[in-house]
Amino acid sequence: MGEKNKPYALITGASKGIGKSIAYELARQGCPLLLVARSEQELKALSEDLQLKYGINAAVLPLDLSVNGASQKVADWIKANSCRVGFLVNNAGYGVWGDFSRSALIDQLGMMQLNMNVMVELSHLLVPILSQEKQAYILNICSTAAYQAVPTLAVYSATKAFVLSFTRALRFELAPTSISVTCFSPGPVDTGFASRAGLDALSKMAQKFNMQPDEVAKMAVKAMFNKKSEVIPGFANIISVYANRLLPKAFIEKTAAGIYKV
Template sequence: MVLNCYENDYEHMNTYALITGASQGLGKYLAVELAKRKYNLLLVARSVQALEAVKKEIVRTHNITLTILVLDLSAIDASTKLRDFCVTESLEISVLVNNAGFGLWGSFERLSMVDQQNMINLNISTLTSLTYHILPFLIKNKRSYILQIASTAAYQPVPSLAVYAASKAYVLSLSRSLHHELKSKGVRVTCLCPGPMETGFSDRAGMQALAHLTEKYNMNPEIVAQKAIKEMFSGKIEVVPGVMNKIQRFGDWLFPKYMTERIAANLYKK
């Protein structure tokens, strides 16, 4: 079912799109796409310098109100702090984009448990809690959207990216469930499952040794953002951008799990 949206009629003016992890990469381009559609923006990330740079770039081109909030989203109380900020500032949220997240490459027993727990906190706990706490704002606006960012890693276990892949499988499953739960309340939930992109993800994950692999299949995050926002407004439940990613998705469905897992293990072996 395709939902008639107000992407072009601007009924949403004076409402905000809340985007986490919006200081660079995909988050930045998602912000640009929503600014083009005259959404006011609340951008959240850890780096004040990076957020200020994105703000300057967007407001120079688009006539919107843009608010930034510097916050460590992996902290346990991050989602309640963000909700309280929206209440205090009287921000009407009609789009939530849960973009913040990161991965770690390496064998499970050798990676720091502290780092892996922080990844779980950000990729799963904060995403879930923020969705819960912002949902009343979205329901109040009657016609609202949630965009959750997963990964093609959500479709299969990935040895050497074990916890990351598991966290993204959670995001995909949650998103599909909420899509059906919330559509009667006027909230559409879309899950974006991109593959490798030209962002800082690989560097943060410690995957420099696999640069030859990731660069070969990298997509432009600007193009991914354009596709994601378009499909979100159409009410699509799941978005896999790029021909190669769609082929991979088909292979995950077609071939036995042990085969796709073995291929992934060889590709991402450290």
């Protein structure tokens, strides 16, 4: 499976949304891919299209990463196939919307497992592999929700705050090495995320403000290659994050609660 001239990019949550668009962007630049997601059918279709269009190798591993031990299976898969890996794109994640006390605990814990634990596990397992490259990259897909508490998305925004904090610290620790670490925090993106989270009303309202996944993916990959520490795409998203720093927390949280109200 290995290609000798270029290292592979491992992308989680690769079958949909931003992860899928990042796969296309890296393939366009000639990067061979390791694609991980739950849907075997969608992954195989993606792999075939990428290989046909760009002539790169795109190996797939259908796997539910939220299941305990899944991250180790990914690492074992890489080692079994003697793959050089120079990129880790931690993209897999989802949101659960609703009042915390009324939302199913199993859904909240599953979200925490995927959004936080899997990212930590894969980063820990792959740093030794990435460090073998002269230049390697970790790209963690975060969210503007990381910068504030969001009522009715309480656990989701908290998981993204974790991603942001972890990425900042990991970047500092790995600075003396060959591994660059980037945190990329988009706002609303037209990926179907809002509908899957149960935010149908917001999904319709946000259509006017959504960025497109291909546009976001290009910005994310560019930020990674430029070794940026922290990037928020879109002027409106940048303004909203800076407003969170300047305005009272109570005002920000009340405003968010009004937007995302049940």
